[in-house]
Amino acid sequence: MANLNMIIIDSNYDSREELKVLLEQFHQIDVIGEFDNILAGYAAAIEEKPQIVFIDLSENIDLGIETIEKITYRNKNCVILVSSINVNTDLVLKAMRAGAREFLTQPVMIEDLSTALKKAKILLENDEGNTIGQIISVFSNKGGIGKTTIAANLALKIAELTEKRVCLVDLNLQLGDVTTFLDVNPSFDISYVVTHLSRIDESFLLSSLEKYKNKELYILADPPNVEQAEEISSEDITSVLSMLKEMFSYIIVDTSSSFDIKTLTCLDISDAILLISMVNLPSIRNCQRCMDLFQRLEYKTDKIKLVVNRYNDDEEITIDDVEDALGHEVFWKIPNSYFAVMSAINKGVPVSSIAPNSTIDDSFTELAAKLTDSVIIMHESTKPTNKNFKLPFNLNIDSLKNLKLFNK
Ligand SMILES: Nc1ncnc2c1ncn2[C@@H]1O[C@H](COP(=O)(O)OP(=O)(O)O)[C@@H](O)[C@H]1O
Ligand SMILES: [Mg+2]
Structure with missing residues (x-):
């Protein structure tokens, strides 16, 4: 499988930079776009069809959840990872119901990111449906x-x-x-x-x-x-x-x-x-x-x-x-x-x-x-x-x- 493309949507400059530093330590992830604005990020997620979208919900929960729903609807194979500073059961449930696959707490820890990316990879491979060794x-x-x-x-x-x-x-x-x-x-x-x-x-x-x-x-x-x-x-x-x-x-x-x-x-x-x-x-x-x-x-x-x-x-x-x-x-x-x-x-x-x-x-x-x-x-x-x-x-x-x- 080729490298996985990712788009990052996060209004906070510092956490975006921190995430990129963490991502540099992984094989196979190419960040093809980063956005501080949810709507611009959404447009790119539809146009570029990345395999993974990382979206932070710390600032604007409602618009974020709506965006997750729309991306899930229009780009069914996309794996959506979500993060937030404030994590509560209600928010996690909402994000998951909207179509998110993993919820990460900000600041993102490398172990959590690693687990999330491994799962994303397995999901994406299953979509490809190839079993030939x-x-x-x-x-x-x-x-x-x-x-x-x-x-x-x-x-x-x-x-x-x-x-x-x-x-x-x-x-x-x-x-x-x-x-x-x-x-x-x-x-x-x-x-x-x-x-x-x-x-x-x-x-x-x-x-x-x-x-x-x-x-x-x-x-x-x-x-x-x-x-x-x-x-x-x-x-x-x-x-x-x-x-x-x-x-x-x-x-x-x-x-x-x-x-x-x-x-x-x-x-x-x-x-x-x-x-x-x-x-x-x-x-x-x-x-x-x-x-x-x-x-x-x-x-x-x-x-x-x-x-x-x-x-x-x-x-x-x-x-x-x-x-x-x-x-x-x-x-x-x-x-x-x-x-x-x-x-x-x-x-x-x-x-x-x-x-x-x-x-x-x-x-x-x-x-x-x-x-x-x-x-x-x-x-x-x-x-x-x-x-x-x-x-x-x-x-x-x-x-x-x-x-x-x-x-x-
Ligand atoms: N990276 C390595 N560092 C140190 N010794 C090694 C290394 N790789 C192999 N060896 C040594 O080389 C010898 C031959 O290894 P082996 O795997 O049996 O080779 P081959 O299968 O090509 O005949 C072994 O005794 C092993 O201890
Ligand atoms: Mg031998």
């Missing part, structure tokens, strides 16, 4: 780069943030370790699903897949042995993923580190590929090979989302250098956090259980939000890529620039 594959042609770490933590974050059904698929058919990372012991795996494809329906699959704790996260494990893995064909992969697309809102795939036909089939039908790299020459060179292949396969540029893993702020090679060398924007960077990640893996738990709200945990949350267009409060440390740091000393940057020549 998105496949997000986590890929690198190198092992040990963080694919499973990212797939497992990201899948859980997406389930928590969106509260929608998410399936984490282990397509590392021979060497899968998703079950170890999350310490689950599923009784069903992908080879079972493949062999019973024609007889499996939604309720059967949901009851048989391992559900992670009380979350909306379901896990489809790798086969228990190599022979079963080999029996799975690329057509089977297509069938399973297509079936999952109809049942889950998000399918996160942990892939193997090779360009075999099964992995390529999966990448082909993915909506997004998170191409994982670290900031070192061999890793960037490998990414270049992947990018070349994706180009030959005519994948759209924005299907490929470059994610830099294990990033340190004092890296010799900067994000700008990586972007220059690969000719592709870095979509996200995940900080290096050895102890949190290692301890999470050893305990078989997500990073959020070991280091909640740490920089790396926030980074997973915000990556999940960016991929799913979720409304969340952004943390200072992980706001969009800081491109300002420079090389600390004279690194052999030419070797990076020449990468493109290397692989042609």
Whole structure:
């Protein structure tokens, strides 16, 4: 879903400014107009058809309520949020009956605003009525780069943030370790699903897949042995993923580190590929090979989302250098956090259980939000890529620039 447009109607300059400052901390909200006059705001709400109208009723209750009624009547899909300095049951009831969805007390608190925006987003999405799932594959042609770490933590974050059904698929058919990372012991795996494809329906699959704790996260494990893995064909992969697309809102795939036909089939039908790299020459060179292949396969540029893993702020090679060398924007960077990640893996738990709200945990949350267009409060440390740091000393940057020549 694209960004949500909002119009603010509030006669008080200070509270309007405060609201805008709060809104800056959220993904996906664009304020397209602000009005101190209710009638002008109403005209814009009808003309511009914003998805959200925020209207303050502190000054003129009657005109405000009438305006809410009219906007509801003329722009049925608009979510109206209301605020007032004086809140009483009578006023809240009146506003809700007129069509408002949420009532916030002035001054607006960030937590209340966050809840209201999340609800607005769910309402607006329901209006769109789309249920077809998105496949997000986590890929690198190198092992040990963080694919499973990212797939497992990201899948859980997406389930928590969106509260929608998410399936984490282990397509590392021979060497899968998703079950170890999350310490689950599923009784069903992908080879079972493949062999019973024609007889499996939604309720059967949901009851048989391992559900992670009380979350909306379901896990489809790798086969228990190599022979079963080999029996799975690329057509089977297509069938399973297509079936999952109809049942889950998000399918996160942990892939193997090779360009075999099964992995390529999966990448082909993915909506997004998170191409994982670290900031070192061999890793960037490998990414270049992947990018070349994706180009030959005519994948759209924005299907490929470059994610830099294990990033340190004092890296010799900067994000700008990586972007220059690969000719592709870095979509996200995940900080290096050895102890949190290692301890999470050893305990078989997500990073959020070991280091909640740490920089790396926030980074997973915000990556999940960016991929799913979720409304969340952004943390200072992980706001969009800081491109300002420079090389600390004279690194052999030419070797990076020449990468493109290397692989042609
Ligand atoms: N952001 C990170 N910070 C620190 N260590 C990490 C990070 N991501 C992954 N690792 C470490 O890298 C190793 C490989 O990760 P893994 O997810 O198994 O990679 P892959 O699935 O690509 O083989 C693990 O031991 C893990 O501890
Ligand atoms: Mg792995």
